[in-house]
Every structure is written in C-alpha cells, then in structure tokens.
Amino acid sequence: MPTIYIDNKPYEVKDGQNLLHACLSLGFDIPYFCWHPAMNSVGACRQCAVKQFRDEKDTKGKIVMSCMTPAADGTRISIDDPEVKEFRACVIEWLMLNHPHDCPVCDEGGECHLQDMTVMTGHDYRRTRFRKRTHRNQDLGPFVNHEMNRCIQCYRCVRFYRDHAGGRDFDVFASHHHVYFGRQKDGTLENEFSGNLVEICPTGVFTDKSLKRHYTRKWDLQTAPSVCMHCGLGCNTIPGERYGTLRRILNRFNGEVNGYFLCDRGRYGYEFVNSSRRTRQPFIRNKESGKLVPASREESLEYLSSVLYFGAKVIGIGSPRASIEANFALRTLVGPERFFSFGERNLKMISSIIDALKNGPARSPSLREIADSDAVFVLGEDVTNTAPLLALALRQSVRQRPMERVEKFGIPLWNDSAVREGIQDEKGPLFIAGTHATKLDELATETYHGAPDDLARLGFAVAHELDPEAPAVTNPGEDVSSLARRIANALRNSRRPVVISGMSSGSEELVHAAANAAWALCRTGKDAGLCFIQNECNALGLGLMGGRSLDEAFSLMEKGETDTAIVLENDLYGNSESFLVDKFLDKCRHVIVIDHLPSKTTEKAGLILPACTFAESNGVFVNNEGRAQRFFRVFVPSDEIQDSWRWLGDAMKVSRHPVSWETDDDIIASVSREVPILNLKDVSPPAAFRVAGQKIPRQPHRYSGRTAMHADISVHEPKPPEDPDSALSFSMEGYEGMPPSPLLTRFWSPGWNSVQSVNKFQSEVGGPLRGGDPGKRLIEPAKGGAVSYFQGVPASFEPGSERLFIVPLYHIFGSDELSLLSPGIAERTPAPYIALSRKDADSLGIAGESGAEVAASGQSCRLPVKVDDSLPHGVVGLFAGSSPLRGIALPLWGRVRKTE
C-alpha cells in the first residue's frame, strides 16, 4: 500500500490509483468535472489541480492535475496551497465565462455538480465584460432535454455515450469555444442508455424530459430506496414523489448490480404509477346489469367472505411481477397445492434455471462480475432488449482482455484516453449465438444465428468440447463443431469466463446447454459464471417459492375441481392463449383480481381490488442473480389502494384463516420459515430498526411547503402518515447521518448536492457502499460433488415445408407492458411486425415491407413484414409485445401467408 503525503500528513492509499481517486476516497474535497469513477480520467477540465512536491525539502512545488497523476508511494501534494487554490478558482471562472444566467429555470439547479464545485472553489462574481457565446439546442427525443448554452466542455457526455455505452449518433462538433455536444441533426437519441446523460452531465445541458413535465427540485422529492421492475436484473433506483405523483427515477448506486447507470426503460418506465387509468377503488360486478360498479372496502370484504367460505374450492394465480410478500400471502391463503405461477413452458425453464444454479458448480455472477469477465458466451438472448444493463456490462467486459495487454505497456488503467488509444479496436472474446442479429453483434468475436434447437446444440457442443464427459451432439456439422471448438478454446484460455442464457427464447434445452457449458468450464478448473436472464422482476423469486403451472389451473377448472380464482397482479391474457383464458374465466364462478391497472383479465373479474405499485408498497424482488433486494414505499397511496398482501390478509381474516400478519416484517418472517431458501430476514434492517432512536427520513431536510401543500383542502395540517412496515418515516425529521446501505433514501452530503455525492457513501470511490452493497444472495452453487450434466441434446432444426417456426423478437421499448404507459416509451415502441429472412419472404411471395397473415395456436392476425436476413431459413420472428397474438407461448410452429 503506497503512502502519500497530503499537506504533510501521511495517508495510506490503494495501489494503482490516481491522486484524485485516492484523495476523494480519503474524504478530501477536490473539485472535478471530467473525471468519473466509472469512466476514469482524461484530464479535460483542469479543475482538479493540486500542488505536487518533489520531496520534503521542496517548497516551491508544481501544479499537477490530480486525476492524471498516479498516487505513487511517497507522493507529496498539497490541496490547500494558496497558489493551487487560486488556480482552481481561475479555472472555474473560465468555465463559467459562458455559463448562462439560468439556474432558476434550470432543472439541474439544486443538484448541480457545477453549482457545488463553484461554491467549493469560492467563485461568486462574474468579472468578465465580454459577451457569452450561445448555441442552438436540439430535439433529442422524448427522454433527454438539451440546453447547450450551459455546457462547460467536460466531454463526459461523449465519453459515456460513445465510449462506454457504444452509441454512434451523438458526438462533439466544432472547435475552440464553439465546441458542441449533440447529434449531427435533430432526432431521438438511439442508444438505450441515453437517460444516463442526465446524471453524467455535471450541469444542466442534459436534463430529464419526463421530469420537466412535472418539475420538482431534488430537495422537494420524497424518496425511498427502490428496485426497478421492468426486467429481471433488479437495478436499484431512487424514485421521487411530490404531491402524490411519482416525478422521476434516479439511479441508486449498487456496486454489485447497476453501478452508476440505468437503462432508459428503467429510468422512464415509471409513469404507469401516475396513470389516470389506475384502479383506485374496489369494483364489484353487478348481478343484474353485469357491469363492474365501484364498491366500498366493506362491500368488497363482504364479497370476499361470501366467496371464501370454509371448504371453498379456491385457487390462486401468482405473478412474477408481484413481490415475494404478495405471492406468499396468496400461497398461504389458498394453500401451496392450489397456488399457480407460470405457464407450463416458463415453469419448466425457471425450474431448470434454479436447478442449474443450486445444484451445479457454476455461480451466478453479479453485473459487476460480468463487466469484469474476460470471455463471454451468450446463448439465445438478445441482451440489449431483454436485460439492457447487462448489455452495458458486456460492453465493458470485451475491454478486459485488451486492457491486460495495455497494462503491460505501463499505462495505468485509470488513464482512459491512453487505455483506449492502446486498445484501438481490439476486443476480448464475446461469442453471441442467437436467433437473429442483435445490437451487441458489433462487439462479438463471432456470431451464430440459428433456431433455438440449433443454438442449444451449439451450447452442448461447446460443453462437450470443454469436457468430454458432457453429452455429445450427434452430427453437429463441420461449421458448428469448429465454432464450438473456437468458443471452447476462448473460454478455456480466460480467467473469468461467463455463460449467459435466459428465458426469452422459450427453450428449456438452451438453459440446459448453457448450464452444461458453464459446468464443463468449472470442471476444467475455471471459476465460470452462469447467468440466466428472466424478463420479469421477480420471476426467480416466484420460481423459488414454487407453484404449479397455469395449464394445470386451467385443467383443474375444466374438471370442475375449483370454481373460484384469485389472480394477483397478473394479466392472464399476456401469459396464455386467449381462448384458453376465456374458457377458464368463463367457467370460473368467482374471479377476484388484485391489480393496479385494468387489463383484459380485470374486465372479466367479479371483484377487482386496487393494489399498490412498486412505488406505493414495500416488498422483496429476487433478481436474476438470485439476489433478494427490498424496495420501500415511496409514498402512501391515496383512495382505497393498499398492498396486495394486505388485501389477501383481509381475505384471510374474513375467511377465518389461522395465519395473520400485521406488518411486512411478519410476512417476511413467515416466508423465511415456510420456504427455507427464501430466507429474507436480513435483506434489510427490520421496521424496529432505529439510529440513535430515530427513523430514517424519506424527505430531505430542506423539504418545502409542508404547511401549504394541503392548505387548499384544509388549513389544518394533517399528521404525517405512519409507516409500520419499515424503519423509514414519511417526514423530514429523523436521523440525518449515514443509514445502512439498504435504507439509503437519497445521496446527499454537505457541499455535494448532485448525484456525485454518492462518493461520500462508498467505502472507496467507485467501490461498494459503506457497510456493503444492499441485497442478499439466496443461491450459492453446490460445492464439490460430481457434476451431473443435463442430457437430452435436441435434434437439429428442420425447416417445415408448410409451416414456419415463430420465435419472439424482444424490444427494450415495447416488450414490457407497464412501461408502455410512459408517453416517451410509447413513442419509441415499434408497431407490431413479423420478420422473415429474404429467402422465406421470397418463397412466400412477400415483397418489400408488405403485410402478411400470421396464424399460430388457433389465432391469426395481419402484421407488416420486415425482412431480416440474419433469421435462419424456416424461422419467423414475431414482435414480443402487445399485438393481437400476445399471450401465445413462443416459440412454436405457425403459418405465414401473404395478404392480398
């Protein structure tokens, strides 16, 4: 550990850091702009100057940029030297020369890194008499607002957008003080991570366009730690509420999961919470008119007690997007035998995934570990669209191998521009096998496109290549076996290989093949990672809880063994063929639906109970890594809305069920007892947790308008709501210091109002949060023991003579239904379509972008056709999202016919 001297005091720092990183980690305040812990140093802004001395006798010293100077042993620097202080003040004065007089109308105001740094250096008066340069803004689409006048040319945006996230449609233009950051011409930013510009930009050039529509300052937002619910990765977020509506989502740093970034679906998909379509009170179907009419809480409880009598034949249908608590409450109410979860195919896949993670030697890596891996094999997943932030991690992983080479030149890894110069276009091994071309293919060493069965065969072949004991593939063909050999070699020659697969291609064999490949790597002595992607935020949690398949529920109803169904936060029409669901619901005497938005299922319900969204309830989601993460109520829901598990608890009370819960902690204790693998007790501190006898406030200490916000209704201020479920309070009073990491409601530190204040909450800048990153891993691999490979290598795919094989095509904007209620995301969603290879299109006589009729599983519809030559012959891609064919379990055989 090198020792450095700061103002003549010795400090121990970590090896291989730059001075800025080291000083910030030690708690010193050095102003900076261009440096970012995730993107390292370029030395563009000249703001982080310190004075370096040769030795203790040197009194003159020289000014250096701390971000570009290694913290080598014996380095002597001064931060407080008057000359360097003046230098920093000058730099910020130059940077501010052209900064407009905008703070009151700027969305960044109050959480602006430039404001913070200006105050820190002491610049407070504009001395120059020259004019300010101005810029025209661009329309950058529905997510990001552009106000170029405010730019201080730190280059963070291009470095993030192009270098880190791989975007192409954004760059820096012009020269000298005319430097312009934007697109070549107006238009939507195409990259899936464009929303991070809002947090990356140290000032207000890029601001959140969805926040702008209902603008609120950071100090007025009531915030709580939350978890994103728009895919299975479980990124940590900080949603902010004001006046009863959700205003924005901000990233919540979690070193193991999302780090500093979020995808646009996670950041902008929140607006369904504010939707005017929300179910805000119970509805009961009127017997005479057959219509759903609003009902009171008492009436709905009466309905429940009449339906849930002793011996009633009730089944429960859980949901992969509802919390563990809600699913468990339903499971307890109806009994584990009468609890149903996934469709048959998904249930098989999730069981295989759990089996593979629990009983195999390969560990499920976190996103950070994937970003650090040096060889990746993706099997059958369009990562950018099914788990966007994983794609960002993969973009970093391909740099690991070349970075090792660059390090040998003596270039420190924090020196970003030198490292990128050294890497050039070299990329580490990344193999992508999928049904069609994906955005990440541009990074791939090699790609392979085939039907799911062929992909699985490739995976099995790789596993066999790595370990001859793994099942072999019969007649793999020369190109597949040589590709498998190359993949196996690349994985074998790496230190931290990862195999990625998932549920979106709908093939259980792919899960088996990926597990075999990772296990075979483990057998060769590698610490291989095995990552599975699920599309729903709590799919793994529901899988761990168990439950039977929906198809079994349908057949129970068919046989008349049940007549009442409770459907929890689930639109059955999205998970099963509509004629099956119709038959099921029509046969059901009583359908009780608990959900927060109306859906096709609620239209058929006898009783609808209004549920909380993620922002209004507490709960636990288990992400794809097997990490249980707790999210907290951001605000108290209005009207009759309450947690799903509280509705189910009420149902248990009226049906005289022996179990009852009062708080979230009770139900968590119950889950941990009943389902041993879901031991959620120490995921977060319990509700009784206090720091110095105080709760942790959800509102910042500057929260304004307390005595006026409700004054239009009544001048007498209401009592702040109580929170029996957590150690957080709905007030600005409470413990102001640093709470445990799962209870961090916001990042703020004196002098650091912007998101950069996260530095102060990390044990080392860029490292884990103090006290460890939140979340608890539930699944660890089996240690030792023999590996029992999955058998059952599928036969190779044969194109049908009449029929085509339909595979799903996921879209980051469009495949997640809740996020579609955000206008920005709806704008980015493509219209439903099918994609065909040129060969298939020609043989069907479909020319150009004309339409075709798709028929599968007894349903058919007309959709426009896109030609995608990466699709294998005999395979047709169907947009996975809301289309008339929504709900059919893909992949399956179907027919495509030219429409006249």
Next chain:
Amino acid sequence: MFSLIRTMWTILLHMFRKRETVLYPEEKPYIPPRWRGRIILSRDPDGEERCVACYLCAVACPVDCISLQAAEDGHGRRYPEFFRINFSRCIFCGFCEEACPTYAIQLTNDFEMGEYVRQNLVYEKEDLLISGPGKHPEYNFYRMAGLSIKGKDKGEAVNEEQPVDVRDLMP
C-alpha cells in the same frame, strides 16, 4: 411609603403627556417603505408573470408556508401552475423575497390581513399576482437568461453573442 408616592406622582405626570395610542383604523399609522407585509407576485415590464417557479422561495421559507408547481408554456417560459401561500403560517420574515432570483415575490407594506376564518388566509396565485412590476420596475429575468422564450431567441439576451454555427470552420 416614599416609593408609593413617587409612583403615583409619575402616573399623574403621564396624564399631561402626548398619547401613544393611535385611533386605528380611523387614523392610519406610518408604514416605512421597506415594511414586510402582505406578499405579492409581480409582473415584468412586458406584463408577463415574473415568477419562473424555481422553488427557491419555498425552500427558503422557514415555516414552509409556500407551495407551488412549475409548468412551462409551449415556448420554454416557466411559470407556476399554482402558487399558494398559507398566511396563517407566514412570519413575514422576507426570506422568500431575498431568495427570489427574478424579483417576482415581494413583500408590500399592507398588513391589514385579519380574517375570522383561518382558511381564508390561504392565498392562491390569483390572490397574489398583481399587475405591475412592484419595487423593481426595470428587471426582466428572461432578458438576462440564456433560455429562449417566445419573442426572445437565443443570442438576443443581454450580453450574448449570436448562436454559434457549428458547421463553421473559421478559427
């Protein structure tokens, strides 16, 4: 005994002094121009609302009696969708006026705000907004800011150059 007589004597002398009590409301007291009384929202010299809904008054308020919501017209100009002051909580400290970057919120020398019903002390934007510029007749925030609004394009504010032509190659 002596002190008792002295006190009575002093009181007797007071009878011949000038009266301090004012016969309000018939007789109006003198209110100095910097008096901090009823709060108003002013308009800029162009007659537009000065308030840009920056929330600084609300956060400066020690009793948190100001609440508002920002909105934007179609041309980039910000204004408060609603602006509410709960005068039953207001302590007339003037911090809001001090915090206001646009001279929109001003304290006037009107103090006659008594009400029988406390609810009537909740003032909305319609009650607060006056038709003139108040104490600062010249100031117009949007002429200083870099933001473009209707009638003021980029480069037309005070001390601004014309917008840069990014495709220009001149040094």
